Structures are given as C-alpha cells and as structure tokens.
Amino acid sequence: MYGKGLRPLAITTALVLTGAFALVFFWAPNDADQGLIQKIFYVHVPMGIVALGGFVAAGIMAVQHLRTGDARWDLRSYVAIHLSIVLAVGVLITGMIWAKASWGAWWVWEEPMLVSFLVVFLLYATYQPLRFSIEDRERQARYASVFAVLAGAFVPINFAAIRMAEAYIHPRTFATTGGGLPGDMLITFLVALAGMTLLFATLWKYELASKHATFQVRALRRRLLGEDELAPVRRSAAPTL
Amino acid sequence: MPALPLDEAGPYVAAAYLVFLGLVLVYVAIMAAKLGRLERELTELNALARERADTAAPVTGGTEEPILHE
Numbered sequence: 001m002y003g004k005g006l007r008p009l010a011i012t013t014a015l016v017l018t019g020a021f022a023l024v025f026f027w028a029p030n031d032a033d034q035g036l037i038q039k040i041f042y043v044h045v046p047m048g049i050v051a052l053g054g055f056v057a058a059g060i061m062a063v064q065h066l067r068t069g070d071a072r073w074d075l076r077s078y079v080a081i082h083l084s085i086v087l088a089v090g091v092l093i094t095g096m097i098w099a100k101a102s103w104g105a106w107w108v109w110e111e112p113m114l115v116s117f118l119v120v121f122l123l124y125a126t127y128q129p130l131r132f133s134i135e136d137r138e139r140q141a142r143y144a145s146v147f148a149v150l151a152g153a154f155v156p157i158n159f160a161a162i163r164m165a166e167a168y169i170h171p172r173t174f175a176t177t178g179g180g181l182p183g184d185m186l187i188t189f190l191v192a193l194a195g196m197t198l199l200f201a202t203l204w205k206y207e208l209a210s211k212h213a214t215f216q217v218r219a220l221r222r223r224l225l226g227e228d229e230l231a232p233v234r235r236s237a238a239p240t241l
Numbered sequence: 242m243p244a245l246p247l248d249e250a251g252p253y254v255a256a257a258y259l260v261f262l263g264l265v266l267v268y269v270a271i272m273a274a275k276l277g278r279l280e281r282e283l284t285e286l287n288a289l290a291r292e293r294a295d296t297a298a299p300v301t302g303g304t305e306e307p308i309l310h311e
Contacts, residue, residue, distance in 0.1 A: 035250055036250035037253055037254060039254050040253065040257040043257055043258055043261050044257065047261070089264065090260060090264045093257075094257040097260070098253070098257065100253065101249075101253035203268065206272065210272060210275055213279055214275075217283060217286065221286055224286060224289055224290060224293070225289075
C-alpha cells in the first residue's frame, strides 16, 4: 500500500515549503553582491540537488530490481526518474532566468555546470523512449534498470568533475574553501532543501499510489470480464505489475 | 557584476518561483486527470459487478451483495 502515510507527509511538505518560502522572502537577507536575484538560489539549488539525488536513488532502486527481479523496484525507479526529470526541467528554466538576470545571457556554453547538467538531463530524457522502444515487458524493465544504474553512477562522477573544473563563473553553493553561506542564509537554504526533498517524497508516493490503484482496477476488470474480453494492453513506457 | 536594482530583479525572482509553482500545478493537474479516469473505470466496474450480481441472484437463489458499492 503506497498511499499509507501520504496525508501526514503531504501536510508536512506543505508546511515546510511554506515555511521555507516565508524565510526566503521575510527573513533571509539580500546578498551583498547579487542583491534580490540571489533569492532564486533557494528554489534553483534545492531542485537541482533533489533532482540529482533522485537520479541516484533511482539507480539504487534499479540495482534492487536487478538483484531481486521484483518488478516493484522497477516501478519505484521509474517514478523516481520521472519526477527527477520534472525537477530537472525546473532547474534548467530557473537557472536560465538567474543567468539572464546575473550574467545578461540566458545560457553560457563555456560554463561546465550548465552544460554538464544539460548533458545529465538529455541523458535521462532518453529513458522514456528507451522503455517505449522495447515491447517485451520483462526485457523493458531489465534494460531500463541497467540504464538507471549506469546513468545513476554517472551523476556523482559528473558532479565531482565539475567541482574539480578550474574555469567557471557559476557560483558554488558550498565553497570548498572559505566561509561559504552565512548562518541565516544557510538555515533558509537547508529548510528549502528539506521542503524540496519532502515534496519529492510526497509526489513519489502519490504517483506510486496512483499507479498501484490503476493496476488494481486493471486486475479487477480482468476478474470481472475475463482475459478474452479485455482490450489488448497498449504499448507503454510505464512499468506494469 | 553589480546587483540589479529591486524593480529590475523582482520580475526575474517572481518568474523563477512561478516556474516552480507552475511545474507542481501541471503535475498535480495531470495526476488529477488520471484520478478522474480511474474513478470512471471504477464506476463502470461497479455497475458491471451489480449487473452480474442481479442476474446471478435468481439462478443461485442467493441474496449476495455486489462486490463494490457506490
């Protein structure tokens, strides 16, 4: 039962996110260098971290699927990747808005942070077409899991490579040297990150519950109508249980 | 680069947060549409189950209730 505990989780998410945005606009000071546009950071960076974390988590779930052969792990991995792609779209758009305000250009191809995130996004954009291209459900799940594991391993390697890159103008969230964020900004950022993580968890459970309910209805239909009366299952990228 | 003045920076900040809000709303709207479809399917199956129970009752002599209730 994926819906169990969804209500308290959703309420907590709403409270934490509202609190985070209240802190952003009423408590956190304006950045001395960037001014008001630095506030974009509190939505852009948590979305980025949670999206990348979601990709890695999907990889771990895919490992579980390959180890156990349990189709539920494939479903969990699929939903995590789906949600991470949605968040990644948000990261790219909010990042472009920030870049236009800060650098005067929507996109800077010389900046490794931007390009590498785009590469990760495009890599995961092939996940759904890959699934859709394989008709056999079992093979589809297995190949998708292999993809999720390999791409999930690529994410932290990619992240580490950018941290080591020398030429960059994109600001670093957590400085490797020096002071980093001041206390009140750091607290605001951490609350925003917690809110975004909770939002991801809530939507993940919500989508899993929805998919599980769809499978239950399909099973009920099969029992009532019999296999012969059912319309053939359409080819789909989404896993079935 | 010097910070943008408040009146110029405001729309950018608002746009970024609206993008986030928009994404969540679109996601919820898609899920709501799926929920609506699921509800229609369940209503259809419930009607089918009731119909089956009604036709089966005289034959078996039972007074069984349908599987699902509205």
